[in-house]
Amino acid sequence: MAELLVTGGAGFIGSNFVHHVLAHTDHTVTVLDKLTYAGNRASLDGLDPDRFRFVQGDICDADAVDPLVAAADAVVHYAAESHNDNSLNDPTPFLHTNLIGTFTLLEAVRRHRVRYHHISTDEVYGDLELDDPQRFTEATPYNPSSPYSSTKAGSDLLVRAWVRSFGIEATLSNCSNNYGPYQHVEKFIPRQVTNVLDGGRPKLYGQGLNVRDWIHADDHSSAVLTILERGRIGETYLIGADGERNNRQVIETILRLLGRPVDGYDHVNDRAGHDLRYAIDSTKLRTELGWAPAFGDFEAGLARTIDWYRDHESWWRPQKQATEAKYAAVGQ
Numbered sequence: 001m002a003e004l005l006v007t008g009g010a011g012f013i014g015s016n017f018v019h020h021v022l023a024h025t026d027h028t029v030t031v032l033d034k035l036t037y038a039g040n041r042a043s044l045d046g047l048d049p050d051r052f053r054f055v056q057g058d059i060c061d062a063d064a065v066d067p068l069v070a071a072a073d074a075v076v077h078y079a080a081e082s083h084n085d086n087s088l089n090d091p092t093p094f095l096h097t098n099l100i101g102t103f104t105l106l107e108a109v110r111r112h113r114v115r116y117h118h119i120s121t122d123e124v125y126g127d128l129e130l131d132d133p134q135r136f137t138e139a140t141p142y143n144p145s146s147p148y149s150s151t152k153a154g155s156d157l158l159v160r161a162w163v164r165s166f167g168i169e170a171t172l173s174n175c176s177n178n179y180g181p182y183q184h185v186e187k188f189i190p191r192q193v194t195n196v197l198d199g200g201r202p203k204l205y206g207q208g209l210n211v212r213d214w215i216h217a218d219d220h221s222s223a224v225l226t227i228l229e230r231g232r233i234g235e236t237y238l239i240g241a242d243g244e245r246n247n248r249q250v251i252e253t254i255l256r257l258l259g260r261p262v263d264g265y266d267h268v269n270d271r272a273g274h275d276l277r278y279a280i281d282s283t284k285l286r287t288e289l290g291w292a293p294a295f296g297d298f299e300a301g302l303a304r305t306i307d308w309y310r311d312h313e314s315w316w317r318p319q320k321q322a323t324e325a326k327y328a329a330v331g332q
């Protein structure tokens with residue numbers, strides 16, 4: 001049994017990880033989360049109070065971070081500003097949280113010699129052509145496109161430097177696009193699902209030929225736990241489930257699963273600098289650590305996710321109107 005400090009545990013993937021850890025291990029968990037617009041305390045409702053504790057605080061605040069790191073056996077760092085579109089409107093909080101926040105955690109981990117796992121994204125590698133037979137591997141050079149992905153890339157490089165220069169016990173993972181319960185309605189899949197549930201239409205950026213490599217958040221969680229338990233210190237592992245789809249295909253599948261005509265969506269303004277394609281080769285994680293995803297079938301996982309949003313309107317409703325107003329202001 002170990003005590004895990006999970007930063008950003010009230011966000012989408014962090015909350016899925018906390019549920020996964022409490023269900024599948026005997027570890028205890030402390031969540032440190034600032035509860036920004038993206039954090040939702042309700043995503044952690046009903047967890048066993050003997051094994052779970054919530055602390056509201058900022059990862060950039062060294063005084064708040066230090067005692068929590070000192071008390072932990074391992075830190076799993078999810079907290080971030082995570083939305084590309086927001087980073088185009090105002091990069092400032094991305095610089096603070098993704099870079100200064102990670103630096104603050106690394107210094108505490110160094111002081112207290114605590115095991116650290118760093119959560120990152122495939123976006124640090126930039127994008128691929130649609131017909132490129134290659135996918136991202138651990139050896140792909142960094143080439144981020146947006147303020148979001150460049151700050152994530154910077155945070156990864158800080159971790160690597162702290163491993164080499166200070167010998168901290170860290171691992172890193174770069175995962176592809178997640179879907180599943182508790183994802184904010186600003187993101188692609190929940191936005192379209194809740195638009196349709198509201199009687200509206202999905203909004204496709206540009207022609208929608210951009211490809212994302214989808215993985216269920218629960219599979220991301222099992223991969224992170226595997227790396228935390230058996231990963232080699234200093235190593236990076238790519239996490240993916242062979243789920244490449246273009247955005248138009250995903251919208252058409254959502255419309256079909258919800259019983260709507262598959263052409264019932266709107267084309268809206270494209271994203272500036274919009275990455276064309278992400279694709280992950282997760283061979284290293286699968287062969288070295290024996291991990292495999294449980295959600296092999298994207299459409300079945302998507303259908304379950306749609307059911308979750310249908311059943312949890314009280315969770316997403318408070319954010320919906322303000323999120324759509326922000327998009328409408330920029331023609332999206």
Ligand code: NAD
Binds near residue numbers: 080179
């Ligand atoms: P999210 O936006 O849903 O959640 C982020 C959480 O971090 C929120 O609860 C927020 O309150 C918290 N937070 C933000 N700033 C903070 C600060 N300064 N101090 C403390 N807490 C703070 O994000 P997500 O989609 O769950 O992503 C989580 C992590 O996974 C991020 O590091 C992201 O880069 C990475 N990632 C995401 C995806 C994806 O598809 N969403 C894919 C690969 C990697």
Ligand code: TDX
Binds near residue numbers: 082083084085123188
């Ligand atoms: O309304 C929309 N219409 C649309 O066509 C929205 C919100 C998005 N899109 C497109 C843009 C992308 O090509 O859908 C795709 C997915 O968009 P997002 O959900 O914003 O995800 P993405 O930009 O790919 O980044 C996500 O995956 C990698 C996460 O938000 C990041 O945190 C993660 O690092």
